[in-house]
Amino acid sequence: MAQILNLKKTNDDFNTEIRKMLLLCQEDIESTNTLILEKLDSNVPLVKEIASYLVLSGGKRLRPLLTSCSYHLLTNDLDKNKKHIGLAAAVEFIHAATLLHDDVIDESQRRRGNLSANEVWGNKTSVLVGDFLFSRAFQLMAKYGDIGTLKILSDTSVVIAEGEVLELSNDRDPTINEDLYFKVINAKTASLFSAACQVGGISAKATNKEIESLKSFGTNFGMAFQLIDDAIDYASDKNSLGKNIGDDFKEGKITLPVILAYIRSNKKEKEFWKRTIIELDQKENDFYEAFLIMTKYKCITDTIERAKHFANVAIDSLGIFNENEYKSALMNLIYSSLNRLS
Amino acid sequence: MAQILNLKKTNDDFNTEIRKMLLLCQEDIESTNTLILEKLDSNVPLVKEIASYLVLSGGKRLRPLLTSCSYHLLTNDLDKNKKHIGLAAAVEFIHAATLLHDDVIDESQRRRGNLSANEVWGNKTSVLVGDFLFSRAFQLMAKYGDIGTLKILSDTSVVIAEGEVLELSNDRDPTINEDLYFKVINAKTASLFSAACQVGGISAKATNKEIESLKSFGTNFGMAFQLIDDAIDYASDKNSLGKNIGDDFKEGKITLPVILAYIRSNKKEKEFWKRTIIELDQKENDFYEAFLIMTKYKCITDTIERAKHFANVAIDSLGIFNENEYKSALMNLIYSSLNRLS
Numbered sequence: 001m002a003q004i005l006n007l008k009k010t011n012d013d014f015n016t017e018i019r020k021m022l023l024l025c026q027e028d029i030e031s032t033n034t035l036i037l038e039k040l041d042s043n044v045p046l047v048k049e050i051a052s053y054l055v056l057s058g059g060k061r062l063r064p065l066l067t068s069c070s071y072h073l074l075t076n077d078l079d080k081n082k083k084h085i086g087l088a089a090a091v092e093f094i095h096a097a098t099l100l101h102d103d104v105i106d107e108s109q110r111r112r113g114n115l116s117a118n119e120v121w122g123n124k125t126s127v128l129v130g131d132f133l134f135s136r137a138f139q140l141m142a143k144y145g146d147i148g149t150l151k152i153l154s155d156t157s158v159v160i161a162e163g164e165v166l167e168l169s170n171d172r173d174p175t176i177n178e179d180l181y182f183k184v185i186n187a188k189t190a191s192l193f194s195a196a197c198q199v200g201g202i203s204a205k206a207t208n209k210e211i212e213s214l215k216s217f218g219t220n221f222g223m224a225f226q227l228i229d230d231a232i233d234y235a236s237d238k239n240s241l242g243k244n245i246g247d248d249f250k251e252g253k254i255t256l257p258v259i260l261a262y263i264r265s266n267k268k269e270k271e272f273w274k275r276t277i278i279e280l281d282q283k284e285n286d287f288y289e290a291f292l293i294m295t296k297y298k299c300i301t302d303t304i305e306r307a308k309h310f311a312n313v314a315i316d317s318l319g320i321f322n323e324n325e326y327k328s329a330l331m332n333l334i335y336s337s338l339n340r341l342s
Numbered sequence: 343m344a345q346i347l348n349l350k351k352t353n354d355d356f357n358t359e360i361r362k363m364l365l366l367c368q369e370d371i372e373s374t375n376t377l378i379l380e381k382l383d384s385n386v387p388l389v390k391e392i393a394s395y396l397v398l399s400g401g402k403r404l405r406p407l408l409t410s411c412s413y414h415l416l417t418n419d420l421d422k423n424k425k426h427i428g429l430a431a432a433v434e435f436i437h438a439a440t441l442l443h444d445d446v447i448d449e450s451q452r453r454r455g456n457l458s459a460n461e462v463w464g465n466k467t468s469v470l471v472g473d474f475l476f477s478r479a480f481q482l483m484a485k486y487g488d489i490g491t492l493k494i495l496s497d498t499s500v501v502i503a504e505g506e507v508l509e510l511s512n513d514r515d516p517t518i519n520e521d522l523y524f525k526v527i528n529a530k531t532a533s534l535f536s537a538a539c540q541v542g543g544i545s546a547k548a549t550n551k552e553i554e555s556l557k558s559f560g561t562n563f564g565m566a567f568q569l570i571d572d573a574i575d576y577a578s579d580k581n582s583l584g585k586n587i588g589d590d591f592k593e594g595k596i597t598l599p600v601i602l603a604y605i606r607s608n609k610k611e612k613e614f615w616k617r618t619i620i621e622l623d624q625k626e627n628d629f630y631e632a633f634l635i636m637t638k639y640k641c642i643t644d645t646i647e648r649a650k651h652f653a654n655v656a657i658d659s660l661g662i663f664n665e666n667e668y669k670s671a672l673m674n675l676i677y678s679s680l681n682r683l684s
Binding site: 044046097098101123124125127129130131132135136138142143147154155157161162164165166168169 | 388389
């Protein structure tokens, strides 16, 4: 019989929910970390050094948590072959590879409060170690996956790469429309969240309908997560996960608050965005000015509204699953992700 | 009964042997090209444009030829599921991905006589389209491969990435020893030649012993191929496959002729290598001077001797296979690869 749990909205913040989830999935995450550590090894010391720097630098293991929760959402069975552990590690390696390449593309200097790998070892090595991590991910899939999970993860990798190029093609262009932006964040963030959930479900022998639900859950949670991340940059210095307020603005990064602000701006304000975002010619008070325009046109509030829409779709997509503590954890994760801005 | 063929050394040049091989494997290569064309498609036009620029720019399809010949070496059976075609395309995509990333790392301006992709579209896009091609390779493996071929190709990708980092760690250091250099070219070139042969064999249901032989053949042919390539840069302007004589020297690239020259040089000559290769401070007649030192110490001749050693091992590794026209083609390919310098 399904266990009845209290699914009312959590008041805890996102990091607290993550910690609760880490406790709930402790055994899985420890196994995943052990496997990750083992697979960071390389005959070439520099590869191990850089890969470890990134992968062991305090990421939240959010994607492995999604894989683990999606697995246990469906079954109490022991996963004898550690399939979902291997796939969780593969997902984390894909994530790490894209972070390395992302930082090269964005010329980022910091990652999670530390110097970025490209800043320490240079762009060239970062590209190559990204390739290494990516290859390791496929080794893990070859060992732990089946044809279904392999298809999902390789399709996702294609989508991520295409999304990155799409984003680069629209670099510093605040006139792109919202749908195109959704396409980019779907590819860059939501697709891997979705894949993480799906491979967890497949490892638990999910039905096609259940896999579809997990796919929808992961995608929509990923969209909500990214949009809240966008909003945080213009709205809060709390719970910012190593991200400094104003970073996106300084880099001229196109996010939903900017897209909404630009389209709603008058002629003079549009000139402001052109100078600060397109030409990246920024003065001391520009970030505050940006914040004022965004407030005037409710761009941050509306970004959060969009995030809530995706969060609601994600929550409903869990409707078909029996209630248990893993379902509760996934739902609280979504609620608390919206709390990141409270 | 095995068909008895004339296996005496070919006098034809490498490009002629490649053309003969393309005729022999015409059907396979046409199918591979069709599949490649299909998989170059992308929702993001820029991805398709760049990927096509590279993949369709007149590569010899040497690796798909190795897959095709290795398949037909073993069986006359029709490959109903087009397994070896899909895997040949996957190998070519891995090759293309590494070329894109290589050119970014080496800051190359030209590739096969054309502008390199990074020169036309910039480094960032090249990195991302490389990731796309790499992901496409794994999609193809997921569709056409099995657990065995997937393991070989993902292991090979790890080895290639490690080899690239190893090479970068020893960038412009002519004091590295020959074994370390062999390790680099084994990883960067020979491992994918070897994988191309192995997956062809596996598609033809090769025995473990046969796969071992194909592995050895591919590896040793790859080593010989790369060493001849190294020698060509200091010795010939013929058959240079879009590569200009003196390019490696100009870039301060460490290849076997330089490694041998450095270790055999006297103090004054060592100063010359330090200035030209390590410091990359080159004057007009330096390439000629480099050529003279190499001739004095027989560095080019000895590079060719090393290549012959690997070529001989490759030829012997085909000994277990019955004679047929595909075996003959593979052997002639090796002989002619040595002819590239005649």
